[in-house]
Amino acid sequence: MSQNEALITCENVSKKFCKDLKQSLWYGVKDITNEVLTIRKDGTKLRPGEFWSLRNVSFEVRRGEMLGLVGQNGAGKSTLLKLLCGLIKPDTGKITMKGQVQALIELGAGFNPILTGRENVYINAAVLGIPREKIDEAIPHIIEFSGLKDFMDMPVNKYSSGMKSRLGFSIIAQLDPDIILIDEVLAVGDMAFQEKCMRRMDSLRKSDKAIIFVTHSLYQVEALCNKALWIDKGNVIQYGEASEVVRAYLDDQERRSMEESRKEGVKYQGRTTEMTKAYLKSRDEQRESEGLETLNKNKDLIAIENVEIVNAEGKPDTEFPFRSDLTVRIHYYTQARIETPLFNMRIFSKRWGGFTEAGMLIDGSGPDSVEGSGIVECCFASPPITPGDYSITLFIRSKDGIANLFNMRTVAWFRITDENIEKISLKGPMALNHIRQGSPIYLNRTWKFYRDGQLTDMIEATLQ
Known part of the structure; x- marks a missing residue:
């Protein structure tokens, strides 16, 4: 078995659907009849009322690789996953899957709602052809990973969406299939479990698994995936290195936002939202604009107590002459020891959005650990920032760059004046x-x- 073997190969795959339900049912009857009578149909042409959900999609995923699927809602991402796991057939093209496949596509998919969580684990494992003895060994690990110890003997129809997501991913993570397909279902889980899943997925990626991952959290795509596939209206727009595809996708989203703002007659606010999505999970926890609040320590492992921007004399200020030195001084607090936190910040303008970044994700790490109160400073020597109003956003990551220790938010504001212009x-x-x-x-x-x-x-x- 080759370690570089392609486990998933998709060659010029297309899929069409019909917009009208009655017409769709009639087409379905005709297609089944033709298949039974071995009458070949021309899958390359659209019949009245049909549209292409996917068109000529090609890619491959090898052992140890993770492919991220990105695109707007309705682009065809979930349809592609259903084709890959065999729920529906392609109209044209060829899909090759080598090895055991486990998919987490929709909440509750693959679960019998009247059976307990424990019973559903055995059913899912049996479908994969896993012996009962091996399932018995895996059950304790599944329960521990999911955190559902007190609910495993309760019917799944009593589970919340988050509990179903926990159970579904835990089965995938422990039953060790060759191919893993995951849709956006992890978005319903709580933050701690999402981070746990991300770490597990990164571990699986580094083994011999082939993983396809659909998400709107673009920072996860860039942090975890080797490659990315951008789909728009069923067509492949770009396929390649994850960072390059994410950057191109964000540029496209910005152009669309600008056009929508123009049509609505409102001022375009820049790409703050898109940039946040590219590097962080979207939490929708934007702070009040009246300044930095005391942070909820249950949500952030590192609390930011104050952020100051100081001048060359070391005094806090909000206005700085053009080309003058400035330092961002961050006062933080941790209740427990945290290994190698990575501090990162971006500077935003109202007109242009985020235009520069200073971060340990780029520059390298600081101390091996922090605990209690402390200060970290980032010094900018004569930055060529032109006169105007600016804001600074801060986020802190774990030492591997994956987990959020402090979610991105605006922490300070400053002005560059015309002095020295x-x-x-x-x-x-x-x-x-x-x-x-x-x-x-x-x-x-x-x-x-x-x-x-x-x-x-x-x-x-x-x-x-």
Whole structure:
């Protein structure tokens, strides 16, 4: 058995559905009849009322790889998972699955609602062909992982959506199939269990499993997946490295948001929401704009007590001259010892959204552990941030970069003034206006004009 073997191969797969229920039933009868009579149908053409849910989708997932499926609601992601696990057949193309497959596609799917959680575990394992002796060995681990010890002998129809999600994922995590297909069902679980699932999925990815993962939490795709597949209206838009696909998808979402804002006649607020989705789980816990509140320590493992922006003299301030040094000083508190927390921040402008990032996910880790009260500072030497109003968002990750220790939120605001603006070469007819209203970053540059291969003119625009 090759360690680099492709366990999932999808070749030019297409699937169509009919919008009208009665017409769909009639097509279904005709298709079944043709199949029984071995009459070949032309699956490449649409019949009246039909549309392509998926069109010419191709990819592969090898052992030890995880593929993230991204796209808007209705793009075809769940349809693709149903095709892969055999719930429906493709109209064209070929799907090859090698090994045992376990899918967690919809809440309660695969569960008998009148049976207990324990009985459903045995049924799911039996479907995979796992001997009862091995199931008996796995049961304690499934119960421990799910945290449902007191509810395993209760009928599943009495479970909440979160409890079903816990049980379903715990079965997948412990029964050791070769291929794992997971839809967005984990979104209903509580934060602690979601993080537990993410760590388990990362562990499975590093073994010899092939995993396909559907989520709207793009930071999970970037953190866990080797590759990503972006689907829009059934068509593959991009397939490749996860970080590249996520970045392209976010750019597209921003363009759509700008267009929607224009049509609605409202001011576009930038890509704050999209950037948050790319790197963090969306918690919808945006703090009040009146400043930083005392944090709920039951939700954040690290509490942020205060955030100051200090000037070159070490004094807290909110206004800073152009190209002056500034330091972000973070006062934190932890009730227990935390190993190697990774502090990260982004600077946002109202006009452009997030435009720069400083973080230990990029720069590397600090101390091996923190406990109790402490201060961490991030110093920016003469940053070329142009005059305007800005905000700073903060988030803290675990040492592996996966778990959230402090969920992303705005923690401080500051203003860059026109003082020292003369350091910029303001020679253009609308220089000052464009500096104030344009890009939040000023970069040194040189313009060169050539004619007949010879340099004729040059404009140097550098900070003095």
